[in-house]
Amino acid sequence: MTKKYFRLTLNERFQHLNLMINFTILVITGFALKYPTAFWVSPITDAPAGMTIRGFIHRLSGVALVTLGGYHLLYLLFSGRGRQIFKDMLPRWKDAKDLWETLKNNLFINRPAKEIKMDRFNYREKAEYLALLWGTLLMTVTGFILWFKVQWLQYFPKWTYEVAGAVHFYEAILATLAIVVWHFYSVLLDPDVYPMNWAWITGYMTEHEMKLEHGLELERIKASQKAELIDFDESAAAGGGRVQPAPQDQHSPIQRVYSTVRDLNENLKNWRGN
Numbered sequence: 001m002t003k004k005y006f007r008l009t010l011n012e013r014f015q016h017l018n019l020m021i022n023f024t025i026l027v028i029t030g031f032a033l034k035y036p037t038a039f040w041v042s043p044i045t046d047a048p049a050g051m052t053i054r055g056f057i058h059r060l061s062g063v064a065l066v067t068l069g070g071y072h073l074l075y076l077l078f079s080g081r082g083r084q085i086f087k088d089m090l091p092r093w094k095d096a097k098d099l100w101e102t103l104k105n106n107l108f109i110n111r112p113a114k115e116i117k118m119d120r121f122n123y124r125e126k127a128e129y130l131a132l133l134w135g136t137l138l139m140t141v142t143g144f145i146l147w148f149k150v151q152w153l154q155y156f157p158k159w160t161y162e163v164a165g166a167v168h169f170y171e172a173i174l175a176t177l178a179i180v181v182w183h184f185y186s187v188l189l190d191p192d193v194y195p196m197n198w199a200w201i202t203g204y205m206t207e208h209e210m211k212l213e214h215g216l217e218l219e220r221i222k223a224s225q226k227a228e229l230i231d232f233d234e235s236a237a238a239g240g241g242r243v244q245p246a247p248q249d250q251h252s253p254i255q256r257v258y259s260t261v262r263d264l265n266e267n268l269k270n271w272r273g274n
């Protein structure tokens with residue numbers, strides 16, 4: 001039996017799913033405006049008022065993305081787990097060294113290839129996450145400028161509007177390529193995880209994936225489990241009997257949805273200072 005390691009709570013998986021759906025809608029409805037004659041746009045252009053509905057859906061999804069971003073920020077600020085994620089996401093000197101050693105492994109400069117033990121979030125995940133934060137901010141600002149063109153032009157010169165349009169378009173290309181080439185390779189096509197890293201659905205990673213991507217974190221988890229075992233021996237020796245290690249995630253899906261909503265309420269309450 002493969003051992004599994006907990007990575008994402010139900011709340012975090014919902015955030016990921018929400019991002020995935022909204023991002024896909026934004027990409028389709030955004031590029032349909034730029035390339036209306038492309039074959040995959042015909043279902044939109046053929047539909048009655050298709051292009052008007054496209055514009056409406058793009059804005060609606062844009063607002064949903066901004067709302068999700070706001071929620072994520074609150075999650076990072078007001079939940080213990082969120083604050084730890086933020087700390088663990090900060091770039092460190094070791095990330096640069098890990099990247100350097102990976103390049104040397106891939107170019108056969110390290111022979112034999114060196115084992116690289118990475119932490120809870122490795123350099124690739126940190127770079128992707130920072131790009132996501134920065135990209136979302138940029139798309140939000142430029143998206144709202146495009147949306148409220150008339151109001152914007154009352155205060156700012158026309159070239160600023162044109163720059164916003166160019167930035168929105170080129171960042172859309174960059175973000176789409178980053179997801180299709182970079183993210184899809186590492187979570188789907190990489191032979192080490194193929195056909196998929198299931199953590200975004202199940203919340204768990206396999207020991208093999210943990211070893212390759214988060215060797216340092218795996219060692220830490222194992223060391224803490226060892227510490228627990230020593231406690232058990234001592235209690236058994238003192239006549240405490242058989243002690244079972246606590247199962248990691250025993251709740252039913254309904255209980256987990258409930259605790260997600262409860263966490264959300266807690267976060268909002270803390271945020272409002274109640």
Ligand code: HEM
Pocket residue numbers: 023026027029030031033034054055058059061062063065066136139140142143144146147165168169172175
């Ligand atoms: C990552 C997310 C996003 C992607 C991939 C994306 C993509 C695009 C693309 C490719 C265009 C066409 C640009 C052109 O024709 O030169 C566009 C236009 C536009 N986008 Fe976005 N966009 C995103 C987020 C947003 C957000 C957050 C908003 C605002 C809430 C927004 C509002 C607009 C508006 C108003 C336009 C122009 C008019 C229209 O679509 O009808 N976009 N977007």
